[in-house]
Amino acid sequence: MTGTYGPYSIYVLGCEGVGKTAIVVRYLTKRFLPEYCHADNTVYERLVVVDDKPVQLKIHNPTGKGMRSKLQEKSTFTKTDGFIVAYDITNRASFEGAMDILDIIKRETKSDRSKERAPPTILVGTKTDLNHLRKVSSAEAHRCCWSYVCCTFQECSAASWSSEVEQIFLSLIRKMMEKNIGTPKRRRKISAGAMMNSGMRPTLPQVENLRKDTIQRRFSSLIAPILRDRTSSMSDDKVEDATQMSHKSISCFHSESVNWKSCRFTTVFWVGFAGVTVSSGIINKMGLGGCYSCIKYLMFAFNFLFWLVGCAILGVAIWVRVDPDFKKYVEGNFEQLYTGAYILMGIGVLIMIIGFLGCCGAIKESQCMLATFFVLLFLIFAILVAAGVYALVQQDDLKSEVNKVLQGRVADYHQNEGSKTFMDNIQVNFKCCGASAGSGDYLLTGVKDLFGGNKVGGIPETCGDIVQQVKPCTQQMFDFLKEHVIIIAGVAIGIGVVMVLGMTFSCLLCCVIRRAESHTV
Numbered sequence: 145m146t147g148t149y150g151p152y153s154i155y156v157l158g159c160e161g162v163g164k165t166a167i168v169v170r171y172l173t174k175r176f177l178p179e180y181c182h183a184d185n186t187v188y189e190r191l192v193v194v195d196d197k198p199v200q201l202k203i204h205n206p207t208g209k210g211m212r213s214k215l216q217e218k219s220t221f222t223k224t225d226g227f228i229v230a231y232d233i234t235n236r237a238s239f240e241g242a243m244d245i246l247d248i249i250k251r252e253t254k255s256d257r258s259k260e261r262a263p264p265t266i267l268v269g270t271k272t273d274l275n276h277l278r279k280v281s282s283a284e285a286h287r288c289c290w291s292y293v294c295c296t297f298q299e300c301s302a303a304s305w306s307s308e309v310e311q312i313f314l315s316l317i318r319k320m321m322e323k324n325i326g327t328p329k330r331r332r333k334i335s336a337g338a339m340m341n342s343g344m345r346p347t348l349p350q351v352e353n354l355r356k357d358t359i360q361r362r363f364s365s366l367i368a369p370i371l372r373d374r375t376s377s378m379s380d381d382k383v384e385d386a387t388q389m390s391h392k393s394i395s396c397f398h399s400e401s402v403n404w405k406s407c408r409f410t411t412v413f414w415v416g417f418a419g420v421t422v423s424s425g426i427i428n429k430m431g432l433g434g435c436y437s438c439i440k441y442l443m444f445a446f447n448f449l450f451w452l453v454g455c456a457i458l459g460v461a462i463w464v465r466v467d468p469d470f471k472k473y474v475e476g477n478f479e480q481l482y483t484g485a486y487i488l489m490g491i492g493v494l495i496m497i498i499g500f501l502g503c504c505g506a507i508k509e510s511q512c513m514l515a516t517f518f519v520l521l522f523l524i525f526a527i528l529v530a531a532g533v534y535a536l537v538q539q540d541d542l543k544s545e546v547n548k549v550l551q552g553r554v555a556d557y558h559q560n561e562g563s564k565t566f567m568d569n570i571q572v573n574f575k576c577c578g579a580s581a582g583s584g585d586y587l588l589t590g591v592k593d594l595f596g597g598n599k600v601g602g603i604p605e606t607c608g609d610i611v612q613q614v615k616p617c618t619q620q621m622f623d624f625l626k627e628h629v630i631i632i633a634g635v636a637i638g639i640g641v642v643m644v645l646g647m648t649f650s651c652l653l654c655c656v657i658r659r660a661e662s663h664t665v
């Protein structure tokens with residue numbers, strides 16, 4: 145490090161509430177506080193290192209209130225080396241305000257300096273974590289920025305990424321250094337001692353005060369309702385104790401030199417409190433930020449898959465209904481399969497509709513679509529749970545129904561080719577015979593002979609050997625289900641979890657959208 149560059153004077157300008165303080169504090173402390181209280185025209189002085197060179201900065205952060213009149217002061221432009229002009233991407237008026245400020249900078253700096261000496265300016269779109277509420281596109285801001293001398297454009301979120309904010313300051317500082325403002329004429333080597341004497345401290349008293357102020361204000365507003373709530377059932381002297389303790393703890397922060405030892409217990413308490421309140425505040429103010437986008441795209445991907453599954457089910461159902469080979473097997477024998485195909489078509493279409501609502505609802509951030517998605521998913525979930533419970537409770541009824549169907553097919557086995565194919569398939573696949581009495585079921589079947597007697601049709605070959613012949617198909621089929629109950633339960637739980645996740649995400653997304661909308665109004 146050869147010497148210190150600067151001091152460079154940077155003005156951070158923009159309308160009220162666009163997040164000027166947030167980006168300055170983010171750059172200087174790498175932190176984001178959801179609320180800031182600061183005096184007008186706060187100046188932060190800091191020594192930073194850029195590309196191995198020490199650079200002294202003076203960052204001016206006037207409040208957005210009455211920005212126009214502040215810009216009438218000529219000194220703002222003559223003594224400034226670089227500008228950051230901020231607007232809130234979710235607030236169009238703040239963008240127009242930023243354009244006005246750029247106009248004023250353009251006008252004022254042209255009269256003071258040559259074009260080449262115009263101070264580097266960065267137009268910054270803030271709060272990109274609220275992208276879903278964006279009112280100013282990056283392309284438009286880029287276009288507008290081009291018409292100003294030495295103006296570049298960047299976007300950032302002080303709430304989410306400190307690196308974006310750092311990049312903004314770094315590029316501005318580099319530009320100021322490139323322009324040689326402050327070097328070598330204004331460059332001076334500043335020793336640590338000289339720095340202390342001149343009042344330029346590497347620490348940040350303003351930021352410390354700001355943080356202390358913010359914490360105090362937040363604590364005061366927090367403690368009031370809590371104390372009110374906690375003390376409502378206390379005796380008078382206990383109320384007095386509690387009030388004194390809270391005052392004592394707050395006064396720890398008020399005192400000029402904080403005596404951490406004497407405030408040990410209360411400090412621990414408040415630090416915990418601060419953690420909870422600051423993090424909940426961040427979540428509230430950020431509209432969930434990156435997490436929100438993550439849920440949004442997860443929701444989209446999940447529902448796109450859901451939609452594809454719906455398409456596949458519909459496709460299979462249509463194929464079952466129209467395929468000529470399948471028709472040969474089904475017609476006259478197992479017409480119920482067609483009913484099944486129609487049911488599958490309905491399920492496929494329903495899944496496609498739900499997937500479509502979920503996809504569009506997530507991408508378009510439509511509360512209406514997301515709510516419909518939630519209601520439909522909830523209905524299906526309820527129906528499936530009810531059907532599952534019914535199947536478990538009414539197992540015996542179900543068994544007798546299946547048995548009836550099989551007995552009908554066994555009775556028809558020797559007369560109807562369809563019933564024969566049907567039973568043969570079941571008997572081969574489940575290694576069983578007949579419906580409820582094994583091969584005995586076939587002894588009662590057959591066609592009447594010429595003399596009117598019962599002609600025994602015989603036991604089908606597909607009933608296999610003597611061991612298989614004693615296994616009735618109804619029992620075998622239910623045993624199969626019992627053996628595979630873990631897999632069936634796993635699949636059912638998997639489907640349930642996916643549905644519950646879908647419902648939770650859609651609810652969460654709806655809440656975030658609603659909260660973010662109310663946050664910007």
Ligand SMILES: Nc1nc2c(ncn2[C@@H]2O[C@H](COP(=O)(O)OP(=O)(O)OP(=O)(O)O)[C@@H](O)[C@H]2O)c(=O)[nH]1
Pocket residue numbers: 158159160161162163164165166167177178179180206207208209270271272273274300301302303304429430431
């Ligand atoms: N979601 C989100 N909120 C932000 C961001 N930056 C600032 N805010 C919020 O915007 C509000 C205003 O931020 P400030 O930094 O005080 O804005 P300012 O431009 O300094 O305001 P003035 O000094 O009044 O002109 C605060 O509630 C911040 O929490 C951001 O990147 N994302």
